[in-house]
Amino acid sequence: MTDVTMIVNGQVRGASVPPETTLLQLLRDNFNLTGAKLGCDVGDCGACTVIVDGQAVNSCLMLAGQAEGRQILTIEGLASRERLHPIQTAFENSGALQCGFCGPGVLLSAKALLDENLNPSTQEIRDALSGNLCRCTGYTKMIEAVQDAARLLREESRTQLTHARTEATAP
Amino acid sequence: MNEHSRVLERDELEIAETLRSPDVDLRLPAVLPREPYPIEPLTPDARQQTRAVGQRATRSDARLHGLGQTKYIDDLSFPGMLYARIKRAGIASARIKRIDTSAAEAMPGVMAVLTGKEIPTNSFGPTFQDQPVLADPIVRHAGDGVAAVAAVTEQIANEALAKIVVEYEPLPAVLDPVAAMREDSPKVHAPNSNIYATKVVRKGDIEKGFAESDRIFEARFSTQMIEHVSLEPHAAIADWDANGRLTIWATIGRITLARADMARTLKLPMSRIRIIGTIVGGNFGGKNEISQEPALALLSKKTGRPVKGVFTRGEEFTATTTRHPIIMDYKTGVSNKGRILARQIRLVLDGGAYCSWSATTLGKACILSPGPYKIDNVVAEAFVVYTNKTMTGAMRGFGAPQVCFAYESQMDDIAKALGIDPLEIRLLNAFDEGSSSPTGQVLHSVVVKESLRKAADRFGWEPRS
Amino acid sequence: MKAFGYVSAKDLEHAITLLGEHGARAKILAGGTDLLVELKHAVHNPEVIVDVSRLHELKTIAVADDGLHIGALVTHSDIMNSPVIRDMFPALVAAAHSIGAMQTRNLGTLGGNLVTCVPSMDSGPALIALDASVTVANAEGRRRMPLAELFVGPRKTSLKPGDLLVDIVIPKENLGKPAAFEKFGLRKGQALALVNVGASFWVGDNSVFVAPRIALGAVAPTVIRAPKAEAFLDGCKISAEVMAEAGRIAAMEAKPISDFRASADYRRDLVAVLVKRALANAQARATAKEKELVA
Numbered sequence: 034m035t036d037v038t039m040i041v042n043g044q045v046r047g048a049s050v051p052p053e054t055t056l057l058q059l060l061r062d063n064f065n066l067t068g069a070k071l072g073c074d075v076g077d078c079g080a081c082t083v084i085v086d087g088q089a090v091n092s093c094l095m096l097a098g099q100a101e102g103r104q105i106l107t108i109e110g111l112a113s114r115e116r117l118h119p120i121q122t123a124f125e126n127s128g129a130l131q132c133g134f135c136g137p138g139v140l141l142s143a144k145a146l147l148d149e150n151l152n153p154s155t156q157e158i159r160d161a162l163s164g165n166l167c168r169c170t171g172y173t174k175m176i177e178a179v180q181d182a183a184r185l186l187r188e189e190s191r192t193q194l195t196h197a198r199t200e201a202t203a204p
Numbered sequence: 205m206n207e208h209s210r211v212l213e214r215d216e217l218e219i220a221e222t223l224r225s226p227d228v229d230l231r232l233p234a235v236l237p238r239e240p241y242p243i244e245p246l247t248p249d250a251r252q253q254t255r256a257v258g259q260r261a262t263r264s265d266a267r268l269h270g271l272g273q274t275k276y277i278d279d280l281s282f283p284g285m286l287y288a289r290i291k292r293a294g295i296a297s298a299r300i301k302r303i304d305t306s307a308a309e310a311m312p313g314v315m316a317v318l319t320g321k322e323i324p325t326n327s328f329g330p331t332f333q334d335q336p337v338l339a340d341p342i343v344r345h346a347g348d349g350v351a352a353v354a355a356v357t358e359q360i361a362n363e364a365l366a367k368i369v370v371e372y373e374p375l376p377a378v379l380d381p382v383a384a385m386r387e388d389s390p391k392v393h394a395p396n397s398n399i400y401a402t403k404v405v406r407k408g409d410i411e412k413g414f415a416e417s418d419r420i421f422e423a424r425f426s427t428q429m430i431e432h433v434s435l436e437p438h439a440a441i442a443d444w445d446a447n448g449r450l451t452i453w454a455t456i457g458r459i460t461l462a463r464a465d466m467a468r469t470l471k472l473p474m475s476r477i478r479i480i481g482t483i484v485g486g487n488f489g490g491k492n493e494i495s496q497e498p499a500l501a502l503l504s505k506k507t508g509r510p511v512k513g514v515f516t517r518g519e520e521f522t523a524t525t526t527r528h529p530i531i532m533d534y535k536t537g538v539s540n541k542g543r544i545l546a547r548q549i550r551l552v553l554d555g556g557a558y559c560s561w562s563a564t565t566l567g568k569a570c571i572l573s574p575g576p577y578k579i580d581n582v583v584a585e586a587f588v589v590y591t592n593k594t595m596t597g598a599m600r601g602f603g604a605p606q607v608c609f610a611y612e613s614q615m616d617d618i619a620k621a622l623g624i625d626p627l628e629i630r631l632l633n634a635f636d637e638g639s640s641s642p643t644g645q646v647l648h649s650v651v652v653k654e655s656l657r658k659a660a661d662r663f664g665w666e667p668r669s
Numbered sequence: 670m671k672a673f674g675y676v677s678a679k680d681l682e683h684a685i686t687l688l689g690e691h692g693a694r695a696k697i698l699a700g701g702t703d704l705l706v707e708l709k710h711a712v713h714n715p716e717v718i719v720d721v722s723r724l725h726e727l728k729t730i731a732v733a734d735d736g737l738h739i740g741a742l743v744t745h746s747d748i749m750n751s752p753v754i755r756d757m758f759p760a761l762v763a764a765a766h767s768i769g770a771m772q773t774r775n776l777g778t779l780g781g782n783l784v785t786c787v788p789s790m791d792s793g794p795a796l797i798a799l800d801a802s803v804t805v806a807n808a809e810g811r812r813r814m815p816l817a818e819l820f821v822g823p824r825k826t827s828l829k830p831g832d833l834l835v836d837i838v839i840p841k842e843n844l845g846k847p848a849a850f851e852k853f854g855l856r857k858g859q860a861l862a863l864v865n866v867g868a869s870f871w872v873g874d875n876s877v878f879v880a881p882r883i884a885l886g887a888v889a890p891t892v893i894r895a896p897k898a899e900a901f902l903d904g905c906k907i908s909a910e911v912m913a914e915a916g917r918i919a920a921m922e923a924k925p926i927s928d929f930r931a932s933a934d935y936r937r938d939l940v941a942v943l944v945k946r947a948l949a950n951a952q953a954r955a956t957a958k959e960k961e962l963v964a
Binding site: 359363 | 670671672
């Protein structure tokens with residue numbers, strides 16, 4: 034058995050699992066985080082996408098042991114108790130998901146993109162989402178949603194900057 | 205009383221010690237789902253448009269999808285649940301001489317094994333009940349299931365499949381639907397002919413129509429087999445209660461039909477069967493009938509535990525229904541101005557190993573095959589034929605996309621040959637309000653020409669001849 | 670997947686010890702993008718997985734006295750983001766970018782891609798066109814060999830049990846050599862190459878090809894050079910016609926098969942076009958670099 038400890042959505046989580054357990058199985062079966070989905074199990078469809086140490090990866094292609102000591106972000110970690118993440122808001126407003134199965138993977142790929150680049154071009158968005166397959170939507174609204182989310186996040190960071198400046202200059 | 209035997213008084217404990225911290229891992233946000241419409245729903249007056257049309261509306265499931273909280277079947281699990289896997293034949297046409305499941309049954313962790321012999325009524329299907337739950341004794345395509353296991357882990361279930369020994373006697377296979385129409389072809393469902401359904405649509409006088417035509421165009425068009433590839437694979441969970449009632453969680457889009465099929469295959473009154481249609485991760489027609497559910501139900505009965513079965517992506521391609529490949533022969537007679545006077549069509553649908561929704565597909569394809577055009581003389585003959593290949597069934601369009609490819613391609617060919625603009629030739633022939641379809645249905649709310657013109661305008665279509 | 674033992678190497682020395690110990694019973698895990706798929710399809714049934722993915726020593730990109738060293742565990746994303754490689758070898762960036770999708774590029778390693786050794790590998794052609802060599806370590810020590818000697822056949826390398834690919838070296842004399850990579854697949858993302866091409870050359874006095882190299886992928890059991898096309902270019906005045914002719918010659922040197930993705934004839938056509946494009950791209954980079962230096 035492999036003992037693994039990692040930080041999932043900000044919480045320290047641990048488990049003792051057979052070595053051949055993938056990160057996807059660990060998240061779904063041991064941690065009950067069923068947002069990441071099994072679509073193909075070979076890294077083609079992206080439904081299993083999670084963010085490990087800031088990078089979007091196919092969790093079906095990682096062994097649980099490889100996640101030891103790392104920071105994992107799953108779809109369950111995007112929203113807080115008070116509010117949705119702007120990416121979730123944007124996708125909801127754009128109607129960008131239909132059956133929803135590919136959703137968690139797509140949203141996390143979008144997050145990975147927007148964490149690096151708050152002004153992505155359409156081509157950059159397509160590139161970032163090219164590892165996430167969707168059979169329902171045709172992707173068009175997803176691209177709009179990511180652009181929308183980028184705008185929301187830019188506004189947020191401007192607001193925060195303004196507040197910071199205001200605080201800094203406050204007597 | 206000494207130190208060691210002193211009982212800690214409750215008052216002495218810090219308040220925090222009496223409470224465990226709440227499970228913050230369960231990050232269910234407190235944000236409430238919003239109302240789907242910005243206005244109150246109204247019952248509209250007859251023939252009046254409801255005010256909801258044209259409004260932006262949020263999907264009611266969007267919130268949970270975005271949160272990753274939507275529970276699909278594979279996200280459900282129950283205490284004691286077992287995992288099922290099905291052994292696939294891997295051979296297109298064969299007779300099973302012998303199945304030896306003893307090695308699999310002896311494996312620790314394997315709780316039950318099932319073969320076709322144990323199925324009370326080993327046949328089902330939405331139109332003809334020609335498909336076995338598990339093949340016994342004839343295998344008709346490589347994706348046919350021949351045995352099923354239920355084990356405590358998927359890993360053990362997979363191993364168990366490898367340990368099941370099946371001896372096959374290979375039989376002749378037919379893989380081409382046109383060849384399968386011949387009398388001397390191997391019969392997939394012997395002794396019946398491989399042609400298992402036909403449809404003919406006739407209108408007017410086809411010979412007269414061709415005689416009056418200035419030009420006649422003949423061509424063969426064919427389309428390929430396509431798989432739905434819904435992101436969510438086929439999955440189901442079966443469980444029995446103490447009173448002998450079966451519950452199936454399934455992604456099936458027609459659960460009443462599924463109940464009837466389950467009742468038939470299990471020889472169980474429908475009143476004992478409850479099917480819960482769960483939220484589905486894409487159907488597109490491929491999840492409209494039962495497949496593994498009777499096997500899961502019997503495994504559950506044998507083991508006394510809930511049994512979950514999830515298809516692998518590979519099984520999605522080999523063991524679920526696909527879109528019919530169709531071989532389409534079109535003979536079209538036109539005037540020099542491009543007006544279609546007669547159209548004769550022969551469709552051969554590759555019907556795969558089992559009927560599934562083929563009869564419906566056949567009907568649709570046949571009726572729609574002349575296209576949305578005013579044609580006075582039509583003969584459309586369609587056949588769906590068994591082959592020893594993957595089952596073909598319902599997939600969005602139900603036969604319409606294939607024939608559309610054929611009649612629109614031929615329209616372009618005719619336009620090019622006659623030197624007519626492809627848009628003009630369509631406007632010349634398309635349905636009008638009150639036109640009658642090839643089957644004699646009088647059509648209303650016909651906007652074909654308006655749509656074409658509008659689209660041409662938006663595309664910036666330049667006339668070409 | 671079937672059960673296997675798992676051990677994570679702490680450092681390079683530990684990795685070599687583990688690999689020496691387990692020999693042929695072990696499989697090396699780096700990015701996992703090929704290995705895990707093979708394990709799930711039961712192509713291999715190793716007793717032990719030696720996880721080398723944490724060896725930081727193998728994740729560096731640095732210019733040393735003998736050339737540019739790219740650690741075997743550098744991921745395709747790392748290559749795309751490396752300032753050194755973006756400046757010196759945009760061809761390698763293009764090759765890395767053409768592999769899979771964002772998620773697989775974040776996991777997949779350069780070493781892994783080379784060692785998996787499929788004929789259509791995207792990392793091979795540009796590196797072959799840049800005369801790359803590889804360093805292999807085992808219990809006996811380290812050895813260097815030309816990259817071409819690593820490739821033996823489809824999914825077959827010259828590595829032995831106990832060997833670990835450590836880095837990839839582009840020789841000093843090729844630093845800054847104009848190079849290009851072209852790929853044609855049936856999709857723009859997550860696509861296997863029907864044909865891929867790497868090309869490089871220096872622009873000599875009087876605008877001639879100097880030290881031209883052309884490497885072809887997916888048209889033979891391994892990545893191959895196109896020596897006749899190279900010989901034709903050598904010393905020739907640079908022009909579009911010459912590039913097109915080199916493409917035609919290279920197409921004849923290719924040995925493609927017909928499969929469900931494409932016919933051999935189509936692949937040969939692709940070779941001619943992609944070689945021409947790669948040469949043109951390399952020239953464009955040479956010109957741009959000149960302008961940069963002059964400016």
